[in-house]
Structure formats: structure tokens, C-alpha cells
Amino acid sequence: MSNATWIDSLNRLVRNIIQQRSPLADSFFFNVTQLGGVTFTILLTIILSAILGYYHHYRQLGFLIVNVLFFAGFITQLVKRFVQNPRPLPQLIPESGFSFPSGHTMMAVLLYGTLIILAHINIKQQHIRNIIIGLLAILMVLIPISRIYINVHHPTDIFAGVTLGYSLLVLSTKIFHIGGTYDSK
Numbered sequence: 764m765s766n767a768t769w770i771d772s773l774n775r776l777v778r779n780i781i782q783q784r785s786p787l788a789d790s791f792f793f794n795v796t797q798l799g800g801v802t803f804t805i806l807l808t809i810i811l812s813a814i815l816g817y818y819h820h821y822r823q824l825g826f827l828i829v830n831v832l833f834f835a836g837f838i839t840q841l842v843k844r845f846v847q848n849p850r851p852l853p854q855l856i857p858e859s860g861f862s863f864p865s866g867h868t869m870m871a872v873l874l875y876g877t878l879i880i881l882a883h884i885n886i887k888q889q890h891i892r893n894i895i896i897g898l899l900a901i902l903m904v905l906i907p908i909s910r911i912y913i914n915v916h917h918p919t920d921i922f923a924g925v926t927l928g929y930s931l932l933v934l935s936t937k938i939f940h941i942g943g944t945y946d947s948k
Contacts, residue, residue: 770919777918778851778911789855792909796856799867799906804831804874811878823884826939827877834931835873839866842927848920855913865916868924869931871906875899876932880941 797803808831815824848863879899886892907925910916916924935941 774851774917774919778914782912782914788912792912793856795902795905796867796909796913798902799871799874799909804835804870807874808832820885822939823881823941826935826941827881829938830873830877830932830935831870834935835866835870835928838927838931839864839869839924848917851914851917854915856915858915862916862920863923864927865907865910865920865924867910868907868916868921869928871903872925872928873932875903875906876929877935879903880932880936884941 808827811827812824815821815827842864843861843866846863847861850858850860850862876899879896882892882895882899886895907921911918911921
């Protein structure tokens with residue numbers, strides 16, 4: 764299926780729209796893509812885990828850990844190894860491994876989606892909650908775009924990452940009874 768001509772046409776079309784190069788855009792998207800990378804997300808997850816543990820929000824802590832480590836980490840690598848789709852060339856920053864689905868995109872959806880849900884639950888001041896949720900939503904959009912811009916993913920890798928990441932986020936809300944009428948601690 765990855766060799767289908769309509770997929771190749773879709774990938775070319777989206778790349779042509781997003782990859783309008785400039786030094787400012789190069790710098791911006793290089794920095795944005797780091798916010799979905801392993802180093803930043805592990806550091807953020809450790810800090811958030813410590814906070815959630817300190818306040819005894821163990822269900823929320825499990826929700827975060829499963830989404831980041833298991834779903835965004837393990838499941839992404841499992842699918843990549845199964846599909847084995849090569850990355851596009853040339854790249855603005857070197858990336859290795861397979862491209863499908865985009866791990867940064869799945870991380871953006873799962874980590875920042877988790878944080879949106881946790882912000883909705885834990886932040887009582889509506890204007891602060893709305894600002895935080897808005898900023899997290901912007902990251903969920905910009906990180907996937909950055910992966911196409913720096914040419915380390917095909918647009919279809921991004922679409923798959925968003926779809927799989929969102930599906931797993933919805934599944935984990937059901938597993939952990941987060942965001943509904945259940946006790947969210």
C-alpha cells in the first residue's frame with residue numbers, strides 16, 4: 764500500500780505546501796520539533812510524574828506513563844518495525860530508522876493530549892486553563908508540521924501518527940476513567 768500512486772501524490776502535494784524554506788522557518792521548525800523528541804519528553808514526563816506522585820494523583824500518573832512510555836514509545840516502535848517505510852531524503856536534520864508512523868507526532872498527540880486532559884481536570888481557574896490548553900493544542904499541530912518541514916517524515920506518516928495517537932489517547936481515557944465523571948486521582 765505504501766507504493767500506491769495516490770499516496771505518493773498526496774505526500775508530494777503536502778510537502779510542496781509545507782516546505783517553503785527560509786532561515787527563519789528552518790530555525791523555528793528545528794526548535795519546535797525538539798519539543799516532541801525523546802530527551803524533552805522524558806524530562807517533562809519525569810517532572811510531571813513527580814508532581815502527580817507528590818499530590819497522590821496515581822490514576823493520572825498511570826495515564827501519563829502509559830500514554831508516553833507504552834503507547835508513544837513501545838507501540839510506535841512496534842508499528843515502525845512492522846511497516847518498515849524508509850524516511851524521505853534529503854533531510855534538514857539527520858534522522859535514522861523507519862518513518863511510519865511519526866513517533867514525534869504520536870508523542871505530541873499522546874503527551875500534549877494527556878496534558879490537555881490533565882489541565883482540564885486539575886486547573887480550576889478557567890482563563891489559565893484555557894491558555895495552557897491552547898498552547899498545548901498549538902504544539903500538537905506544530906510538531907507534526909515540523910516533521911514534514913524538516914523532511915524526516917512523509918505527510919502520510921504524520922496522518923498515521925495523529926490517527927493512531929488519538930485513538931490510543933481515547934483508549935487510555937477509557938482504561939483509566941480519566942476525564943469523565945469518575946474520580947480522576
